[in-house]
Amino acid sequence: METNNSNGSKEFEDSISGSQTSAQANLPFDIVIVGAGSGGVAVSSSLLKRNGNLRIALVDPATKHYYQPGWTMVGGGVFSAKSTERETHKLLDKRVSQIHQFVSKVEPDANSVILQDGSVVSYDQLVMSPGLTLNWGAIEGLEDTLGKNGVTSNYRYDLAPYTWELVQNTKHGKAIFTQPPMPIKCAGAPQKALYLSADHWLKNQCLDNIDIEFCNAGGVLFGVPAYVSGLQSYMDKYGVSLSYNHNLIKVDGEAKKAWFNLTDAEGNKSEICKDFDMLHVCPVQQPPAFISESGLSDQAGWLSVDPFSLQHTQYENIWGLGDVMNTTNAKTMAAVRKQVPVVAKNIISARAGQAPSAKYDGYGSCPLTVERGKIILAEFCYGGRVAPSFPDWLNVGTKPTKLAWWLKSVALPFVYWNMMLKGRELMTNCPEEKV
């Protein structure tokens, strides 16, 4: 295996940074990681903690890394956007070679990934963590009006501050919050934006003048029943109209109109138009196209992996991590935190010729910011089994608590930047080991 570049090697060498020389980079890597988001950065550190001699390449065109769970707090006026952003290279161990390119295809039978400029990078083991694709264009007219005309989304770094601006400026009228079909990353994020907005309006005595509607393409408030009644009581408190089976399909920002496909109880479909003053949109989410184009997906296009070992169902030296996978866990950073040591440990085993032994239990969590200062912390594993991290007497779970708010606003960002991304594995049931 060797690293080729159909356009001449210079460009490819220029796109690699890290402590390795270009000559070294032209050798096959022990491990190639696709995507330098939560999963990619964390697993590079986790692997090096286990074996400091590994030759790792991390491929991602992005030079900035974001703590996306913070964007809900940006939209609620709690965090600044800047506090959620870091330069990726500053987060990485110096031993990791960064390749600043987009992966356009994987050729699993040749153990190589093809970069956008045609270069080829070879691997012994491959970790796929490119996240999911936000398809803003799937909603007609949306891209033309995002960031103006009262249309916003916490799903983008540059737009979350506009959510907070709108919340502060809205004193009366109609506010609509949308949720697309599942799966989406952080299934609670669309309603978190709603709760923090409503709480602000309540505390500023304008809630009575604002008609809030939650237009959800699905048929339930939250996928894990244990948390529904707590969330419903907040919807009631804020006087929110819940419109299920309402799927946003079109927006006209200047006219302040939004169109929805509506499916009734008998399955009949119709289209309905609603006026708004503020519209918070959660975009349509789908697997990255190159996963299926590389023959690595299930029928729905998601990376096909064993749900416990996270090993690809067809290729033993390919591993999944994060939002890209077809596992049924909640697509969250909390899930990634638990998945990272499983993948790292199983790769070390695979390199030693052993079968994967570490198992992921489907843990995911969703801190539902039901009001500023209180959170219902949903934590659950595969099958929706509630899986609290804290003892019962702390009462963190189905009830809103200040402790859970402290976790989200103070503890978890600290844990993310200083522990999870650095290979310091806390409460993961998968301690590091040197091999």
Ligand SMILES: Cc1cc2nc3c(=O)[nH]c(=O)nc-3n(C[C@H](O)[C@H](O)[C@H](O)COP(=O)(O)OP(=O)(O)OC[C@H]3O[C@@H](n4cnc5c(N)ncnc54)[C@H](O)[C@@H]3O)c2cc1C
């Ligand atoms: C508004 C919002 C609120 C959230 N709230 C929470 C929360 O409260 N709690 C929680 O646990 N989680 C939350 N999440 C979810 C969490 O951020 C994600 O689940 C997590 O970041 C997924 O990590 P990942 O590594 O799979 O993908 P990402 O972190 O999205 O990273 C993917 C990376 O892959 C790169 N990439 C994509 N395609 C390619 C390619 N072809 N080649 C090379 N690189 C590529 C991208 O540039 C990106 O850097 C939230 C997300 C959002 C948007």
